[in-house]
Amino acid sequence: MDNKIPPPIVALVCGLIIFFSKHLFPIYEHQSAIIYSVPVLFLGVIILAIAALSFRKYSTSLNPLAPEKASSLVTSGIFGYSRNPMYLGMLLILVSIAITFNVYGGFIMSIIFLLFITRFQIIPEEAAMEKLFTDEFLYYKKRTRRWI
Numbered sequence: 001m002d003n004k005i006p007p008p009i010v011a012l013v014c015g016l017i018i019f020f021s022k023h024l025f026p027i028y029e030h031q032s033a034i035i036y037s038v039p040v041l042f043l044g045v046i047i048l049a050i051a052a053l054s055f056r057k058y059s060t061s062l063n064p065l066a067p068e069k070a071s072s073l074v075t076s077g078i079f080g081y082s083r084n085p086m087y088l089g090m091l092l093i094l095v096s097i098a099i100t101f102n103v104y105g106g107f108i109m110s111i112i113f114l115l116f117i118t119r120f121q122i123i124p125e126e127a128a129m130e131k132l133f134t135d136e137f138l139y140y141k142k143r144t145r146r147w148i
Helices: 007-020 033-057 086-100 101-142
Strands: none
Touching: 007 033, 007 101, 033 086, 033 101
């Protein structure tokens, strides 16, 4: 694995950067921001929770730093729509923080999160899954998008 930082820590750091860098970007305040932010936050948390519960249901490893310890390939439920719903949930939480506190900086940080997680987490995970589950993973990869 190229990444030694757990993805929730990466998301937390990105969220803190979004919040604490708000003075570096033009202020964009909209009275309806909370109307958009809260549903995006809930959607992110729900997607993340459903994905984590799916891993528990199949008794497979939740450790993103050791994908080679996975005991089964989860492809049903929310994993039928996205190969990486946990990271998608984290991204939606970051977008919610951006909408609330720092639209411009948050947009940039959300893109950085997406690129970082793809390069240093998802691509190595996919290599490990392909090694573990070969044809089953290749079929899954062909029919299910990486993010959404």
